[in-house]
Amino acid sequence: MKKMILITVLLASSLFAQVKENIEVPYVAFPIKMGKGFDAVQANCLMCHSFGYIINQGRQSRQFWRGKVDKMIKHFKAPIDEKSAKIVTDYLFEHYGNNKEK
Amino acid sequence: MERRDFFKKAAVVAGAAAVGSSTAEANLTHQPIDNRKVSTVAFPEKRPLIMYSDRPPLLETPREVFTSALTPNDQFFVRWHMPDIPTHIDPDTFTISVNGLVEKELKISLNELKTKFEQVEVTAVLQCGGNSRSAFTPIAGGIQWGSGAMGCATWKGVRLSDILDHAGLKRDAEWIGFNGSEKAAYYETPNFVRELHLDELDDHVILAYEMNGEDLPYLNGYPLRLIIPGTYSDSWVKMLSNITVTNKYKHLFFMDVAYRVPDNKCECETPQKKAPKTKPIRKMNVKSVIGYPTNGAKINNKSAVVVRGVAWDDGHGIQDVMISLDGGKTWDKALLDDGKLGRYAYRTFRYTFKPLEFGEKTIMAKAINKIGQEQPFDKEIKWNHGGYKYNGIDKVTVEVV
Numbered sequence: 001m002k003k004m005i006l007i008t009v010l011l012a013s014s015l016f017a018q019v020k021e022n023i024e025v026p027y028v029a030f031p032i033k034m035g036k037g038f039d040a041v042q043a044n045c046l047m048c049h050s051f052g053y054i055i056n057q058g059r060q061s062r063q064f065w066r067g068k069v070d071k072m073i074k075h076f077k078a079p080i081d082e083k084s085a086k087i088v089t090d091y092l093f094e095h096y097g098n099n100k101e102k
Numbered sequence: 103m104e105r106r107d108f109f110k111k112a113a114v115v116a117g118a119a120a121v122g123s124s125t126a127e128a129n130l131t132h133q134p135i136d137n138r139k140v141s142t143v144a145f146p147e148k149r150p151l152i153m154y155s156d157r158p159p160l161l162e163t164p165r166e167v168f169t170s171a172l173t174p175n176d177q178f179f180v181r182w183h184m185p186d187i188p189t190h191i192d193p194d195t196f197t198i199s200v201n202g203l204v205e206k207e208l209k210i211s212l213n214e215l216k217t218k219f220e221q222v223e224v225t226a227v228l229q230c231g232g233n234s235r236s237a238f239t240p241i242a243g244g245i246q247w248g249s250g251a252m253g254c255a256t257w258k259g260v261r262l263s264d265i266l267d268h269a270g271l272k273r274d275a276e277w278i279g280f281n282g283s284e285k286a287a288y289y290e291t292p293n294f295v296r297e298l299h300l301d302e303l304d305d306h307v308i309l310a311y312e313m314n315g316e317d318l319p320y321l322n323g324y325p326l327r328l329i330i331p332g333t334y335s336d337s338w339v340k341m342l343s344n345i346t347v348t349n350k351y352k353h354l355f356f357m358d359v360a361y362r363v364p365d366n367k368c369e370c371e372t373p374q375k376k377a378p379k380t381k382p383i384r385k386m387n388v389k390s391v392i393g394y395p396t397n398g399a400k401i402n403n404k405s406a407v408v409v410r411g412v413a414w415d416d417g418h419g420i421q422d423v424m425i426s427l428d429g430g431k432t433w434d435k436a437l438l439d440d441g442k443l444g445r446y447a448y449r450t451f452r453y454t455f456k457p458l459e460f461g462e463k464t465i466m467a468k469a470i471n472k473i474g475q476e477q478p479f480d481k482e483i484k485w486n487h488g489g490y491k492y493n494g495i496d497k498v499t500v501e502v503v
């Protein structure tokens with residue numbers, strides 16, 4: 001218990017963050033591929049997270065990518081209309097696809 | 103945050119995010135993706151780590167760090183759900199609120215936490231439920247982590263139960279909701295709130311402000327986070343700002359949909375036939391990771407090599423770590439550390455051997471806990487849609503030269 005009290009006193013005097021000013025989270029340019037439909041991806045997929053999320057998934061099927069777009073709409077309430085959802089899916093399958101529909 | 107900034111301020115190119123397409127057979131679980139390179143970018147208070155995303159920040163600890171029982175703060179993995187994290191918190195004005203079904207609502211400052219309550223410490227493993235997710239085929243939902251979405255630290259703070267006692271729980275209190283300060287970018291996106299039942303919260307649960315003798319790093323939840331030893335880290339809310347006591351469970355996305363596994367004995371399902379019922383992932387299963395040598399390392403023939411790594415479970419404690427050098431046919435006991443950091447901490451192991459042949463050599467590690475649970479082979483682990491709880495026998499292949 002004695003030790004506890006000692007620690008308490010010490011701590012009370014060291015109340016500061018290691019970083020006293022704002023922290024700066026660096027911006028990273030992910031090597032996302034350019035191509036048809038990219039505008040729609042940029043407009044619809046960058047609001048909540050970086051392109052790192054897309055790239056990290058590796059090459060996947062059309063169904064997989066359509067599923068992700070739907071997940072964003074259903075679970076995370078991404079405001080994406082059906083027309084954009086199609087364009088984005090085509091783009092993702094074209095550049096991050098594995099040539100399989102399913 | 104301005105989304106456009108992504109392009110304007112973009113300064114550095116990310117190298118480590120891409121995943122090679124998996125060579126593994128369909129539906130056979132395999133070793134997680136390994137040997138991704140650390141980024142050239144260092145995040146605040148961190149050394150360069152394996153980087154998947156900047157907003158929200160997702161950073162993985164490289165394998166070679168897992169040779170010691172405590173993971174250094176500047177190499178400790180980072181995982182947020184929402185892009186909007188406060189970039190400044192003033193420790194002099196910060197308070198944590200306790201409200202809802204309590205006799206007395208509280209606003210406690212950091213200084214009060216550190217001086218008015220008993221100070222306690224626990225060393226505990228913090229592991230994402232999706233750690234090693236890249237082991238699953240077909241790809242499971244979420245970030246494709248390797249083995250480093252985890253770390254172990256000594257956490258210091260105050261008991262949650264002391265805080266709740268101080269506030270005084272009303273008779274019908276049943277659920278405790280925890281809010282962090284991370285915010286969704288879009289107003290309709292569900293925020294990351296956790297709710298835990300009172301029964302899940304024992305005296306080991308603490309609100310920690312210190313990690314390995316230092317203030318929590320920002321990216322690990324400065325100034326205060328929840329520590330729930332033995333459980334996966336999805337409920338270890340970071341930048342904790344509010345605790346609300348209720349008598350009714352709220353239905354929240356990150357409680358009802360994310361971080362759940364099939365509610366059946368094998369906790370498994372198939373992509374074609376998903377399990378009808380799910381349950382929260384909660385307790386960690388027994389697991390080990392080899393920190394040295396790493397995949398592709400060159401080691402010298404006829405020269406002693408000390409294999410080192412870490413093993414842990416949900417707090418039953420590690421009984422043994424076994425090593426195999428012949429593909430899992432025979433196993434030999436590794437030496438364990440004295441276990442003084444307690445049952446929730448990494449137990450480090452070491453195993454010395456002398457390679458006697460040139461060429462490839464595979465080293466496997468298997469942990470067994472005190473109630474006899476042991477790690478299965480990777481390919482024996484059945485699929486689940488979220489890719490949670492992978493704990494396959496770890497494997498590294500080196501070259502004897």
